[in-house]
Each structure stands twice: as structure tokens, then as C-alpha cells.
Amino acid sequence: MNTVIAFVLIFGALVFFHELGHLIFAKRAGILCREFAIGFGPKVFSFKKNETVYTIRLLPIGGFVRMAGEDPEVIEVKAGYYVGLLFDDNGHVNKIILNNKDKYPEAKVIEVEHADLEHEMFITGYEQGEETLERFEVSKTSFFVVDGEEIQIAPYDRQFSSKTLGQRTLAIVAGPLMNFLLAFVVLFALGFIQGAPINEPVLGELTPDGSALEAGLKEGDIVKSISGQPVDEWTDVVQIVRENPGKELSFVIDRNGETLKYAVTPEPRKVGEETIGLIGVYSPVEKTMLSSIKFGAVETFQWTKEILLSIGKLITGQFSIDMLSGPVGIYDMTGKIAQTGITNLLNWTALLSINLGIMNLLPIPALDGGRLLFLAIEAVRGKPIDRQKEGIVHFIGFALLMLLMLVVTWNDIQRFFFNG
Template sequence: MEMLKIVLYIFCMFFLVVAVHEWGHYYFAQRAGILVREFAIGFGPKIFSYKRKETQFTFRLLPFGGFARMAGEDPELVQIEPGQRIGVKVLDGLVQKIYVDELTNPRNVIFGEVVHIDLEEQLCIELNVEGDSFKFQVDPQAIIVNKKIGTQIAPKNRQYASKTVGQRALAIFAGPLMNFILAFLLFGVYVQMTGVPVDNPTYIQVGEVTQGKPADVAGLKKGDIVSTINGVSVHGDQDNMINIITQSKDVPMKWVILRNNQKMNLTVTPRAIEGQEGGKVGVALVLPTRSAGFLETFKMSGKYTFETSKLIFSGLHQIVQNFSLNDLGGPVRTIEETGKIAKSGIEKMIFWTAMISINLGIFNLLPIPALDGSRLVFLGIEAVRGRPIEPSREGMVHFVGFAMLFLLMIAVTYNDILRLING
């Protein structure tokens, strides 16, 4: 049952941070009038799919990412050339469906050879039907059917490239922006669930106890209140308590604790931990808290968002200065760490999800080809020079960048798996 809960937590975390990111792209693209063909969670083969209005919503096999595919970004429609035989289904004077093959054998469809076709600007088709020429106007939401698969046409004004630089930039930036907003809201939920430290605390409580560490061996439990250490009252001075423990490496300490209002005497011997100075006992200390008001929650959410962003940027700076594959974590390590956090309770999981959301937002804003940050750079260049960069060149940059990111992800995942195998 515990494993099922952890799996559910991990799934919900990935789904939430990815869905919110892609929803930002989707919503602001729609607001700009761009046709969003697909809203996908995950990559690879489709597992589940349904269509709502103009957009196909899909869940794909690999849940580590997603995309909002906008009209005009990729080659997407079957090319129809003059002389090609097609069929058109007309309703109320407008072409509603265009059939590029006769495999479906549709009823009430007019077949003929294409004389002229424009599905972007004039929205018209001229057909030669048994020697006679017929002109048809095309519905802006007409469907092209090829081998029983329908794809909606995208007139010029519904394509990504037809929008202003500002509209396109907002549609791209909205994804990372939504990740920051999500993190802010999740931090707010965390503050409401855990409260804020009281002023002038009178006691310190034991939070999480690490299995196998001195505190666990001595019998400390989550929720214990530390009364005295070596006969000295602790009160609410957390820094002093940590200092006493640090200076008592390998020295037995007499702790008096309160558990369910009953005094208990325990002997705790701090031990050294590799990479850290002094003695450690393996507990997370918790100060008494009170409920947070609205303004306090808003302030704390902003503080957590800012401090987490600062921490991530600091980590990126260190990676650039001293690159090591061991400092990078892919999906495997993220799942591993999320599993550990999930065991600590829903509050810690909410805090962790907020951190992952900020991480995703910042990562996508980096000016790396194939990421949102790179696309924003190209839009900035377009705004300065007054015309866009050749689409084929920009597409090649993004393709190379995506290939490099994919190879890096394979290397990181391989390294993570080796690390797990080797312990």
C-alpha cells in the first residue's frame, strides 16, 4: 500500500508540473488566435486521446515532458498539388472535408482534379469535374482526411508565425511562468498546512528521524519534545542545541524528552557523517508553529519561491564552473528522490513539487536550442532586426539542440542507473 501511495505521488507530481507548463503555452496561444493542434502530456506512443473543440488532448507513454503543438510550427498537412485527384464534401456552400484518397469511399462527396487550391489565404478550391470547372469556398475549420485520419486546416491567421512578436513571446514564456505561479501556490498550501514558527518558542520538537542514525538507535520518535540535554534546559534555542550536538561527537549525551506528557531518559551518541563537520544524530528539529494568516502565507510563499530560485541558479553556476555528470540528475534520480520525499508525508511532497516546478521553469528559460529560452532569443533577434530568421535555419538549430539534449539525457540516465546498481 505504501508503494502504491509513492507511485501515485510521483505520477501526480510529474503530471501537475508538466500539465501546468503546457497549459500556459496552450492558453496564451489560443488567446492569440493560434490553432493548437495537440496538447500532450509525455512523449512517444499515444496511450489515451480525446478531442475537445480544435485540440487533441493526448497522454503518451513516457511521462517526462509534454508539448503544445501549434499550427505552422512543423510540416503538418498533406500537400495537395494541381492535377491531384481529391474529393470535397460541401455543406451550406462551404467545403467541410477534403479527401485526398478514395479509400474511405465517402458519400455525398464530389471528386475531381485540382485546378487551383489555397488553404491559407483565399480559402478556395477549383476542381475539374469530368471536364467542368467548379469553384468552392473552404470553411476555415475544414478537415483534410487522409487514410481515415483527419487534420484541421490552418489558415494563415491561425498559424504561429502570423502573430506579432509579442503574442508569440507570451505564448512561449507562459509555460515557465505557469511553473513559477504553481510553485508560489504550492508553497502557500505548504505554509497553511505546516504553519509558521511562533515568536520566542519555549521548546524544540523532534521532526523526522533518520533510520539507523544515533537518534533512531537511542529510541527517539517523531513528535518527542526535547526538555534537557546533559541537565541543561533546551527551551527553544535551536542553534544552541545543534551546536551542543556538533561538539559532542562520539560522546554519550543524556537527553530528557517528553513523549505523550511522560518524561523519558535516553542516551544519544552523536556520530560523524562523511562530508560534514562534528557530530550528528540524524533528526530534523521542529519549532512550535501557529496558523498563518493570508498576508503571512503570501509573504512566505514569495520567500520560498525566491530562495528556491536563487538556490537553483547557484547550482547551475557551479555545474558550469565544474561540470560533472554525477552532479546532473535525470528522470531516474528525480523518481528516486521523489520516492524518498513521498515517504515523509504530503506536506514535504507539496514542498518538493513546488521546487521541481521552479526547476522546470528555470531550465526551460535557459538559452539552449530546443528549449523555450532559445525560442525567446530568436524572437528577440527578430524584434531587433525587424524580420524573422529563416525558419529552416532556426529549425536546424532547434533540431541539433534537441538531439544534444536527448543524448545528454541518455548519458545522465545511464549514469543514474549505474549509480543505483553500484549502491
């Protein structure tokens, strides 16, 4: 149960902040955002606030913000259609009923002659039994009504494609950037709470069963030299101790201005094929705002670099697809890490957030990077690619991603349930 809770909370946070980035900057640009969703598939929970429906969906494999005009609009009103019209207090159409018109006896039913619901916002047609062509002004905040469900009409100035190249780019890139920001905030908080590691030759917390405590060393001691070797940084202390398992070392330390000497024997510890020495001392930390900010930024950068190197190895064939993990693998790993404590779980959350941000920036159709690629092509060409053609490319890309997800998930299932 703890694994389930940890996975749901982490997954929910990663997707929520990613999609929140899209939502904030899309709304700032004036784009109509019809839905903010966490997950895919059938709706589990939903509510509407202002113009946007917020939903939680069944399959925990991502999320989306449905922006008007990002893909071709799916509802059209063409000549010959019979529609029902409802009006607001100003006499403008505020609802266009496409079916089940008999449920709205107060609606005026017309046969459509022409409709412009993007630019000039009007509809013309003939009322049943009449030969006079009538023109009706349509409100910019009007709705289609389909099977009793209201879908807000998007005038062109509320659509994704109407915005400047910069506004559209920012609305897309804001999602991955929010993942990097989330990782930084998590790592900053860790640095502020537990302290940010510093590279000074000062002893941090001592473990109760370590040889350092047994020899008489204390937290805060400044190491001046070890067995005659001068020490300037914490990494010097680590290197000397690691290289001398089982050998007695002479520590010269400064404790409150007094110089003291202690004999410490590093305990041998097998790590892979190598035997290293340990004395049971954590690295020194500093609990300040500045050090925590630096820690969050440096760790975010380092993890980003490591993930990019791993992607490079995957592309060059040094990693195989069998080494990838999907939702099942992430779920399993989350459970194992959750058992080791909140600190490791938060580090894992930051790593996953950075990974999500990077993967979404890859120039793959259906991902944010794929959409950014089309915007880059538009910037070079000076005009956008046909929306229907772009939509087909993204659909194919999404189908291939789902196929990859199935393969990776099957590998996870075999790895964790059949191979032990």
C-alpha cells in the same frame, strides 16, 4: 507501488500545468492548438474537445502543445493532386480528402489547379471528365482527411506565426511561468496548513524525546536570554544551542507575562564532521494568509536562486554531467522522499516545478528558451527567421537533448542498480 503513484502524480502535475500555460495563452491569442499532450511516444489515451486532441503518451519525459504554424505545416495541396471535396450547408468545402477517396462516394473529386488554404481560402480545379475550371470556397473551419483521420486546416490568422511578437512570446513563456506559479501555490499551501516559519524567539512544537520538554519548556514560551546572552530572534536561539552540545544552558523565558528560568542541556548530534546541539524544538510558525503568501514567495525565490547557482557551477565545470539525474534518478528520489511524509513530498514537488521552469527557459533549441531566443532575434532584426531553418535548429536541439537524456538515464541506472 507508492513510489509509482507519487511519481506519476507529481510528473503529471508538473507537465500538465506547464503545458496548460501554453494552451491557455495560445488559445487567448486565437492560435489553433491541435494537440495537448503529456508525455512523448505512442498514445496511451486520447479524447477530443472542441479543436484540441488531449493525449497521454507512453514516455514520461515531458509534454507539448502542438500549435498550428509554430512549425511549418506538414500537409500541402499542390497542383496536379486529386482530392475529394465535401461541402457544408453553405456550399463551402468543409473536408478535403487526400487519399482513400473511394470511401467517400458523395465527395466531388477534382484535379487541383491551385489552392490557397491560408489566406483567401479557396481551391480551384477540374472535375474528372470536365474541362471547365471551377473555384470552390473553403470554410475556415475545414479539415484535411488523411487515412480517415481529420486534421483541421489552419488559416493564417489561426497560426502561431500570424500573431504579434508579444502574443507569441506570452504563449511560449507562459509554460515556465506556470511552473513557478505551481511551486508558489504548493509552498503557500504548506505555509497555510503547517504554518509559515517566523524569526521570533518563540518556542514552536516540542518533540516528546527532546531535552527542552524534559526540562519543562513549553510551546509558546518567549525566550529572553540564554546563559546571559540576550535573544532577539529565533536564529539566535538556534545558534546558541548548536554551539553548545552537552553543555547546560540557562534559559530565561516569558510565559504569559511571568519570567521563568530553566536549565536545558542540548543533546550532541553528529552532522558530517561537526557535532552540534539540539534540544528538540521546532521553529515558531504563524498560520495567517499574509505569512503564508510571504513564505511561498520567499521559498520560491530561494529555490530559484539555488538552482541558478547550481547551473552556473555546471557551466563552469564545478559540477560534472555525472551529477545530473534523469527520470530514473527522479523516480528513485521521489520514492525515498514519499516515505518521509506528505510535507517533504510537497516540498519536493515545488522544487521540481521550479527546476522544470528554469530548465525550459534556458536558451537551448527545442526548449521554450530556445524559441524565446528566436523571438528575441526577430525583435532585433525586425523580421522572423525562416521557419524551415528554425525548425531544423529545433530538431537538432531536440535530438541532442534526447541523447543527453539517454546518457543521464544510463548514469542513473548504473548508480542505482549496479553501485547499490
